[in-house]
Amino acid sequence: xxxxxxxxxxxxxxxxxxxxxxxxxxxxxxxxxxxxxxxxxxxxxxxxxxxxxxxxxxxxxxxxxxxxxxxxxxxxxxxxxxxxxxxxxxxxxxxxxxxxxxxxxxxxxxxxxxx
Numbered sequence: 172x173x174x175x176x177x178x179x180x181x182x183x184x185x186x187x188x189x190x191x192x193x194x195x196x197x198x199x200x201x202x203x204x205x206x207x208x209x210x211x212x213x214x215x216x217x218x219x220x221x222x223x224x225x226x227x228x229x230x231x232x233x234x235x236x237x238x239x240x241x242x243x244x245x246x247x248x249x250x251x252x253x254x255x256x257x258x259x260x261x262x263x264x265x266x267x268x269x270x271x272x273x274x275x276x277x278x279x280x281x282x283x284x285x286x
């Protein structure tokens with residue numbers, strides 16, 4: 172597929188992607204052609220890995236963005252993965268130039284557990 176121009180670019184969680192893909196699937200269900208390979212794979216991936224409804228994942232991202240040292244990209248990753256241990260959370264921050272102290276990790280995990 173050739174993209175002519177980008178109209179809008181937003182960071183969205185995997186559960187929001189799943190919702191969008193389901194809408195595309197419903198729109199195309201009446202067509203004669205079956206869904207393309209890439210679309211079928213994307214829907215399957217979303218089905219396998221989505222852990223929470225879109226509204227809950229967006230609320231989690233919004234709550235995480237209130238904390239220091241959390242960029243929008245990291246907040247979306249955390250909402251998609253929903254790490255349950257400090258080590259899993261450290262893995263999300265592995266490419267960052269800073270590390271989080273135990274207090275920050277516990278605060279983030281607390282927000283994840285509450286959601």
